[in-house]
Amino acid sequence: RKEVEQDPGPFNVPEGATVAFNCTYSNSASQSFFWYRQDCRKEPKLLMSVYSSGNEDGRFTAQLNRASQYISLLIRDSKLSDSATYLCVVTGRGSTLGRLYFGRGTQLTVWP
Amino acid sequence: ETGVTQSPTHLIKTRGQQVTLRCSSQSGHNTVSWYQQALGQGPQFIFQYYREEENGRGNFPPRFSGLQFPNYSSELNVNALELDDSALYLCASSLKVNYGYTFGSGTRLTVV
Numbered sequence: 001r002k003e004v005e006q007d008p009g010p011f012n013v014p015e016g017a018t019v020a021f022n023c024t025y026s027n028s029a030s031q032s033f034f035w036y037r038q039d040c041r042k043e044p045k046l047l048m049s050v051y052s053s054g055n056e057d058g059r060f061t062a063q064l065n066r067a068s069q070y071i072s073l074l075i076r077d078s079k080l081s082d083s084a085t086y087l088c089v090v091t092g093r094g095s096t097l098g099r100l101y102f103g104r105g106t107q108l109t110v111w112p
Numbered sequence: 113e114t115g116v117t118q119s120p121t122h123l124i125k126t127r128g129q130q131v132t133l134r135c136s137s138q139s140g141h142n143t144v145s146w147y148q149q150a151l152g153q154g155p156q157f158i159f160q161y162y163r164e165e166e167n168g169r170g171n172f173p174p175r176f177s178g179l180q181f182p183n184y185s186s187e188l189n190v191n192a193l194e195l196d197d198s199a200l201y202l203c204a205s206s207l208k209v210n211y212g213y214t215f216g217s218g219t220r221l222t223v224v
Contacts, residue, residue, distance in 0.1 A: 004154070006154075008152075041200075041220075042217065042218075043202055043215040043216060043217045043218050044155065044202070044215055045215070046212070046213075087154055087155075095168070096168065097168075097209060098143065098145070098160055098162075098167065098168060098206075098209040099145070099157045099160065099168060099170070100145070100147075100155070100157065100204070100213065101157070102147075102154030102155045102156070103154050104152065104153050104154045105153075105154050
């Protein structure tokens with residue numbers, strides 16, 4: 001079983017739409033949670049951390065449900081520039097401290 | 113402050129050959145991790161170095177090896193290359209283990 005499972009999509013939405021991505025993780029001891037964004041053929045870049053209380057950064061809202069081991073990302077008012085692959089990431093704990101476990105990514109295309 | 117730099121950016125090798133990839137970590141970062149990202153997949157943890165010592169290894173065979181130097185730069189060596197080794201190799205550095213990671217732009221390796 002993979003550490004992090006994500007729906008690969010693709011998601012194709014018009015500008016201005018709201019889109020939600022979800023992922024689940026298998027290790028209940030996972031310590032930290034993130035969403036990364038990766039543009040085509042580029043390196044992943046940190047989009048935002050995810051906290052149990054939920055957090056918002058402009059048009060982006062992330063949620064963590066530790067009981068269900070579920071992470072979500074909501075993008076409101078989608079822009080063309082949001083087109084990218086969104087990677088759900090959790091970190092290890094104990095002997096796997098410092099490792100990032102990535103989902104396979106969800107591809108988003110925003111069209112005009 | 114310079115970011116993480118990787119070299120070369122692209123590389124083509126023949127099956128059975130050996131390759132060395134290089135990473136210069138961000139200034140002040142003593143922890144370096146290497147990831148392999150196959151097409152359509154999320155990055156997979158290869159190993160991590162902390163202050164010149166290997167500090168954790170993922171599910172990769174021994175023909176994947178590494179080094180970290182006193183200036184915290186790092187090398188990834190792959191022996192006896194296989195076609196499945198074709199991937200984007202990413203280096204990430206951090207101020208300390210399990211702290212925020214900065215990724216380099218990667219080396220795209222093609223094995224033919």
